[in-house]
Amino acid sequence: xxxxxxxxxxxxxxxxxxxxxxxxxxxxxxxxxxxxxxxxxxxxxxxxxxxxxxxxxxxxxxxxxxxxxxxxxxxxxxxxxxxxxxxxxxxxxxxxxxxxxxxxxxxxxxxxxxxxxxxxxxxxxxxxxxxxxxxxxxxxxxxxxxxxxxxxxxxxxxxxxxxxxxxxxxxxxxxxxxxxxxxxxxxxxxxxxxxxxxxxxxxxxxxxxxxxxxxxxxxxxxxxxxxx
Amino acid sequence: xxxxxxxxxxxxxxxxxxxxxxxxxxxxxxxxxxxxxxxxxxxxxxxxxxxxxxxxxxxxxxxxxxxxxxxxxxxxxxxxxxxxxxxxxxxxxxxxxxxxxxxxxxxxxxxxxxxxxxxxxxxxxxxxxxxxxxxxxxxxxxxxxxxxxxxxxxxxxxxxxxxxxxxxxxxxxxxxxxxxxxxxxxxxxxxxxxxxxxxxxxxxxxxxxxxxxxxxxxxxxxxxxxxxxxxxxxxxxxxxxxxxxxxxxxxxxxxxxxxxxxxxxxxxxxxxxxxxxxxxxxxxxxxxxxxxxxxxxxxxxxxxxxxxxxxxxxxxxxxxxxxxxxxxxxxxxxxxxxxxxxxxxxxxxxxxxxxxxxxxxxxxxxxxxxxxxxxxxxxxxxxxxxxxxxxxxxxxxxxxxxxxxxxxx
Numbered sequence: 266x267x268x269x270x271x272x273x274x275x276x277x278x279x280x281x282x283x284x285x286x287x288x289x290x291x292x293x294x295x296x297x298x299x300x301x302x303x304x305x306x307x308x309x310x311x312x313x314x315x316x317x318x319x320x321x322x323x324x325x326x327x328x329x330x331x332x333x334x335x336x337x338x339x340x341x342x343x344x345x346x347x348x349x350x351x352x353x354x355x356x357x358x359x360x361x362x363x364x365x366x367x368x369x370x371x372x373x374x375x376x377x378x379x380x381x382x383x384x385x386x387x388x389x390x391x392x393x394x395x396x397x398x399x400x401x402x403x404x405x406x407x408x409x410x411x412x413x414x415x416x417x418x419x420x421x422x423x424x425x426x427x428x429x430x431x432x433x434x435x436x437x438x439x440x441x442x443x444x445x446x447x448x449x450x451x452x453x454x455x456x457x458x459x460x461x462x463x464x465x466x467x468x469x470x471x472x473x474x475x476x477x478x479x480x481x482x483x484x485x486x487x488x489x490x491x492x493x
Numbered sequence: 494x495x496x497x498x499x500x501x502x503x504x505x506x507x508x509x510x511x512x513x514x515x516x517x518x519x520x521x522x523x524x525x526x527x528x529x530x531x532x533x534x535x536x537x538x539x540x541x542x543x544x545x546x547x548x549x550x551x552x553x554x555x556x557x558x559x560x561x562x563x564x565x566x567x568x569x570x571x572x573x574x575x576x577x578x579x580x581x582x583x584x585x586x587x588x589x590x591x592x593x594x595x596x597x598x599x600x601x602x603x604x605x606x607x608x609x610x611x612x613x614x615x616x617x618x619x620x621x622x623x624x625x626x627x628x629x630x631x632x633x634x635x636x637x638x639x640x641x642x643x644x645x646x647x648x649x650x651x652x653x654x655x656x657x658x659x660x661x662x663x664x665x666x667x668x669x670x671x672x673x674x675x676x677x678x679x680x681x682x683x684x685x686x687x688x689x690x691x692x693x694x695x696x697x698x699x700x701x702x703x704x705x706x707x708x709x710x711x712x713x714x715x716x717x718x719x720x721x722x723x724x725x726x727x728x729x730x731x732x733x734x735x736x737x738x739x740x741x742x743x744x745x746x747x748x749x750x751x752x753x754x755x756x757x758x759x760x761x762x763x764x765x766x767x768x769x770x771x772x773x774x775x776x777x778x779x780x781x782x783x784x785x786x787x788x789x790x791x792x793x794x795x796x797x798x799x800x801x802x803x804x805x806x807x808x809x810x811x812x813x814x815x816x817x818x819x820x821x822x823x824x825x826x827x828x829x830x831x832x833x834x835x836x837x838x839x840x841x842x843x844x845x846x847x848x849x850x851x852x853x854x855x856x857x858x859x860x861x862x863x864x865x866x867x868x869x870x871x872x873x874x875x876x877x878x879x880x881x882x883x884x885x886x887x888x889x890x891x892x893x894x895x896x897x898x899x900x901x902x
Contacts, residue, residue, distance in 0.1 A: 322815065322895050343819040350817020361812045361899065365510060377499050378817040422816070 267334065269429060269462050270296040270319070275328035277314050277485075288314040289325070290485035298429065299460040301452070303473035306482030312466050313434070315482065319464060320353055320432050321345045333429050350379050354423025358435035360415040362407040368394065368418045369403040375426045393421035397451055413444035420451060424461070431455070433465040437472050449475040497829075500822075504830040507802070518798045519838035525788030526842025526875045527849055532784040533867040534850040536777020538860035543773045547766040549686040549695065551627040553593075553729055555736055556760045557585075557722040557743070576756045579703070581746060582722045589738045591731035596623040597703060597719040601711040605699065606671040607659040614655055616672055616699045618706020624650075624683075626725045634666045634681035637702050645704040650681040652698035675709045677701065732761060785874070791838070792878035795831050799886035803827065810890050811898025823891040831883025832876065839875030843868055 277289040288311045296302060306312040317323040318330060321337050322345075330337055333352055337345065349355075354375075362371045372390040381389065394400050397417040407415050416436060423431050433452070437445035453475055456463050467473050474493070481489035508515045559577040582597040598619040605612050617623070621636050637648050649670065656665050665679045686695040701710070707717070726735045736759050743757055803810070810823060847863065854861040 317896055320815075343821075346814065346817050346819045349815060355815055357899065361808070361815075363809055363812060365506070374813065375816040378813070378819070378822060383499075 268295040269298045269300075269333055270294070270464075271329070271331045273329040275315070275318065275325045275330060277311075277318065277323070278326045287485055289318075289328075291328070292485075292487055294480070294487065294490075296462060296464065298462055299456065301456045301463045301475070301477045302465065302480060303476030303478070304464065304466045304480045304482065305468060305470075305473050307468070310482040311485040312482040316432060316434055316464075316466055320355060321349050346378070350375055351426065352428050352430065354420075354426065354428045354431040356416070356419050356423050356431065356433040356436045358438035360407070360412075360419045360439070362415055362418055362422075364407050367404045367406055368399060368410065368421075371407070371418055372421045372425050374422060379426060389425055390421070393425040394418070396424060396455070397421045411444075412440050413447055416440060416444075416448055417451065420448070420455075424455070428461075430462040430464065433463065435466055435468070437467065437469070445472060497825075500825050500829050501833075503826055504833055507806075507830055508833060511802075514798060515834060518794050519834055519841065521791030521794035522788065522835050522838025522875050522878065523791075523842040523845055525784070525791040525878075526839045526871045527845035528784035528787050529781060529871040529874065530843060530846025530863075530868060531850045531853065532780035533777065533871070534846070534861040534863050535853070535859055536773075536780045537864060537867065538854070538862040540770065540773045540777055541862050542860045543766075543770050546687075546689060547763070547770060549628060550689070550762055550766060551723075551725065552763070553726040553732060554626065554762045555724040555726060555732065555739065556762055557724060557739060558758045558760065559718070559720050559756075576747065577719050577722055577743075578717055579719060580717075581743060582719065584742060584746060585722065585724060585739055588742060589735055591726050591735040591738070592724055593727045594622045594626050594725045596620050596626050596723040598623065598721050598723065599703065599706055599711050599719050600721070603673045603699075603710065605655065605659060606674075607665075607668065610659045610661075612655060612658040614652075614697050614699055616649075616701060616706065616710060618701050618703045618710065620703055623700060623723065626723055629686070630684045632682045632684045633664075634679070636681055637700070641702045642704050645702060645708050647675060647677045647705055647709065648680045648702065649677040650683060650700040651679055652683050652696040653685040654694055654696040655699055656682055672699065672701070673710055729763070732763065736761060788871075788874060788878055791875075792835070792882040795834055795879060796882035796886060798834075799827060799831050799883055800889070802830070803886050803890040806890075807893065807898045807901040810893050811895050811901065814893065814895040815899060820891040823893075824887045827887030827890050828880060828883050831887070832879040835875045835879025835883075836872075839872045842875065843872060846871070 272292060272294045275289050275292040276287070279286045279288055292315060304312050304315070314323070318325050321332075324337065332348070335348060335352070337348070340348070363374070369387070369390050372393050373386045376386040376389060391400065391403065394403055397420050399414060399417050399421065402410060402414060407418070410418065437448055440448065449472060452463055452465070455461055465476060473479055476493070478492045479489070480487055557577065577597070579597055582595045586592055586595045596619050598617050600615055600617045602613060603616045605614060620642060621638055623629070624631075624636050631650075632653070634650070636650060637646070640646075641648055649672065651665060659665070659670065660668070665682055668679050669676050670679060671677070683696070683698075689695050703719070724735065724739065726732050739759050740755065744755065747756055749756065813823060850861050850863070853859065
């Protein structure tokens with residue numbers, strides 16, 4: 266069976282004035298369905314660039330990337346947006362919820378752009394909130410929620426469209442260790458129960474330890490890839 | 494593309510977050526639309542007043558004036574010497590096909606006496622057709638008829654100003670007035686026409702049969718002569734032709750040599766009046782144009798605020814794009830926001846414009862006229878201002894790079 270993610274010789278070069286910065290210098294990798302991958306690396310190691318490409322937010326300079334049978338090459342902005350909407354759930358370090366809108370509406374956001382009718386949207390959003398244990402907080406605004414709760418809303422938003430992959434960029438970066446543990450427990454449970462593939466960037470060893478596979482980036486290359 | 498309703502809700506919420514800012518931005522459009530509506534109302538009021546005055550003159554009217562003449566080296570102006578005859582007017586009607594009706598007339602100022610009241614006014618000796626040609630209507634009584642002309646009966650039809658000055662509250666029909674000491678029976682009273690386009694009182698007038706006027710009032714020195722022939726053409730297109738034909742016919746009838754000047758003149762009243770109408774049109778256009786500038790300034794206000802709003806919400810836009818918003822979703826969201834601002838401003842502006850016009854006209858007594866078209870036009874104009882000035886900020890938002898937008902603090 267074709268792996269969920271197949272990456273070959275990925276290179277990303279940023280022009281920086283006269284110079285060029287090589288953020289990725291040839292990355293090849295396959296990720297199967299239902300994997301839980303932790304990506305580690307120092308800042309500047311290229312892991313964020315890698316994540317942006319993985320999330321169809323950015324194009325590689327050269328190389329090949331296929332997610333669930335779809336390649337990002339030669340796609341328009343709108344086609345990329347559609348892939349992000351259907352195939353990818355994002356969880357960010359800073360939660361990135363819309364303030365002044367309730368948790369329920371935040372979770373509905375990908376469904377709005379996915380043309381789901383309003384009644385169905387609410388149902389799906391409620392389900393996603395239940396999956397992260399926030400069914401009672403649906404009508405709270407982000408400012409009325411704790412950091413951990415906000416991140417759980419963000420996870421619900423990432424899950425609501427039932428994408429095959431969840432990309433998390435330092436999901437515990439703004440949380441204390443106890444809450445971090447709770448968030449990681451949710452990730453593990455989702456991974457076990459629904460079989461969703463999770464790719465998570467972190468720089469903390471103990472957070473990375475929740476993953477089943479650990480990939481270490483250094484200077485734009487993968488230097489270590491181990492299954493625990 | 495996401496549902497329009499969802500976009501509308503997002504837009505409304507965003508506008509309500511900054512109530513003060515939205516209200517101030519809207520104010521620009523409110524003032525603009527209000528000014529456009531008020532100015533158009535004032536302009537079309539002026540235009541309508543002139544059009545009414547022109548209509549009150551009668552339509553397709555040519556005036557033939559008896560001519561200037563030279564006597565002893567002194568030249569007299571038009572109408573001073575009666576060179577036209579009743580036969581001339583009959584010939585014009587029978588020989589020129591474009592002529593619908595004619596009314597020959599003589600006139601003069603005379604003193605009118607009723608009881609112990611007296612009034613000085615212009616008395617016209619003419620034919621019954623005069624009333625229909627010049628669009629006079631009777632308020633009471635009747636017009637004089639062919640029999641009155643044939644018999645030179647002493648009957649008269651009075652304008653409203655004359656009635657007001659002589660009769661007070663009494664019903665004038667059947668009463669006897671003395672014109673130049675000759676007793677006339679009042680048989681009809683005219684409806685008021687108000688001021689002419691030149692500011693004279695059109696109601697200060699008396700009509701008597703032409704034959705009576707010639708025999709009893711003014712005709713003694715030139716029997717059978719008329720000073721003015723009012724000609725009504727069949728439609729506006731033939732006016733020029735008829736004018737030329739009248740000139741030709743009269744030159745022929747008066748046996749004028751090619752070298753001789755006309756001893757009469759033909760004037761086209763509609764032309765004079767339409768130039769007045771033209772200037773009113775220019776004025777209302779000018780007023781509208783000035784007012785539209787304020788609407789455009791209002792639009793620039795919207796653009797300014799929308800640009801600020803896009804910058805402030807960069808992160809929000811980034812989140813939306815990351816979770817799958819397409820360019821047109823973002824474009825639509827911001828366009829709807831500016832459209833809501835401008836359309837709500839437009840609706841309020843219509844109210845302000847109407848109220849402002851009513852206040853203005855009650856203070857200045859200017860005639861004003863609202864038209865549904867003008868109000869709709871102003872409203873649609875405000876909508877297009879919203880789209881036009883909202884487009885650039887909305888497009889800017891839709892083209893944001895999601896990675897940078899998400900990182901934006």
